[in-house]
Amino acid sequence: MPLKKKMVVVSATTAEKPKKRYPGEAKGFVEEMRFVAMKLHTRDQAKEGEKESEGPPVAKWEPSIDGYLRFLVDSKLVYDTLERIVEKGAFPEYAEFRNTGLERSGSLAKDLEWFKEQGHAIPEPSSPGISYAHYLEELSEKDPQAFICHFYNIYFAHTAGGRMIGKKVAEKILNNMGLEFYKWDGDLSQLLQSVREKLNRVAESWTREEKNHCLEETEKSFKFSGDILRLILL
Template identity: 40%
Template sequence: MKLSIALLLTAGSATAFAPSSLVHSSYSRHLNLATKSDFCKHSALCMSAAEANVAESAAIADKDTDTNATSEFPPILQELREVAMRLHTREQAPREGKAEEPKKPAEPHVPTQADYLQFLVDSYVVYVALEEIVNEVDALAPFRNSGLERTQALETDIAYMCEKFDLQRPDAGKAGSMYAAQLKNMIKSDEDVPEFMCHYYNFYFAHLAGGRMIGKQMSKLLLDGEALEFYKWGENVNGMKDTVKGQIEELAKGWNRQERDSCIDATAAAFMGGGGINGYLYGRNPH
């Protein structure tokens, strides 16, 4: 079912979370106004939850995918990109954006280490769900051990954050738990694979694109420049991306128009799922 733009842009809204008393002393909770202004101007974290994920996801659906001349359909990644770009605002995509501009907060939320830890924990439970589904569904066998998996890296980072900043590992929050459950309930048969692949593609590749920008922002703001394992894919990351994109296209060659539409129509829900988790980083989700 397609979701309205209005609902999409309000995804993940909640009361702001107060900075934790356990925040490491090297991070000041009282950034000066110039720092806050710069953070708001340049960071995707100042967007609504869904908007931030739209910006990340659409960035990775590039235009140079080869068209299969023998197919009656264009490449599936091209179709996904076209839908994603329509979910941009005019500010994000002047030529193609059609979504309404969300209301910007009067005062940007400055994330804490506790916010970031919750983001990592919720991301972890979603990646666990994605990997379990890929390992259990025969049609998804080509995507096993792709090199894009993130669960082990996130386990390392969560342990690091807890030890470094004297934080207790939280339970998965509502955003991550609900999205993981949604994914697990999505796959009942091979007919559900196209819908799932939209979520798979958007979640993995969003973190490979705009997600890396968020990682750099958080590293500077909260981790004294330390880079987390979550954002390390090795030297051949572009090769891995190209391989997975090719596998998605190969899988989609066997889909009819209805199955392709099932994949494309899941785009808004995929942005909502990922965007809800981003909400921990700018005060939209309580934890």
């Protein structure tokens, strides 16, 4: 009889063991994604950054029109692909991310048309953009958690660091002219908050393993996007 009591106590103690909390978890899954993404920035990009910079900071970039056009063309291919994927909806949760107001494909089309009118030749998409678009297509058909990681990082990074880069490039080679790529209809902070809520809602149905799998995809997202960003300096 005493032995039985002892077993009950041990069992209760085990049951009371606190479950692991992930950084940002208390605020919702988007905060977890943001935490992981910020750590992958370089120290000169963000105070939470842990990576060493591999090149000069944005302020010291010497962009060219040709390189910038390559970047815009490859970016458009990626946004075209993302918007087509959510429209097609291989998984039901993709429908949440249609017509969010963050879409960039139409804006990029206008910008490329403007460059064409200025007499610039618009290049074909290059290897970084083609590789990323192909990867997103494949991923979206079989791995919704990983795909949504890319969706989040592409759109949200563009509204933050992407806008800063666009401003610096405009200062250097566009006489401070702002492109449509960096303009949104409506209040951007409200658009972002709406998408945050949708992302959190979708992730509520995921297991912890699925959430971790999504977070683990962040590094790949940074690598693909970084390859496209470096086209500016060609």
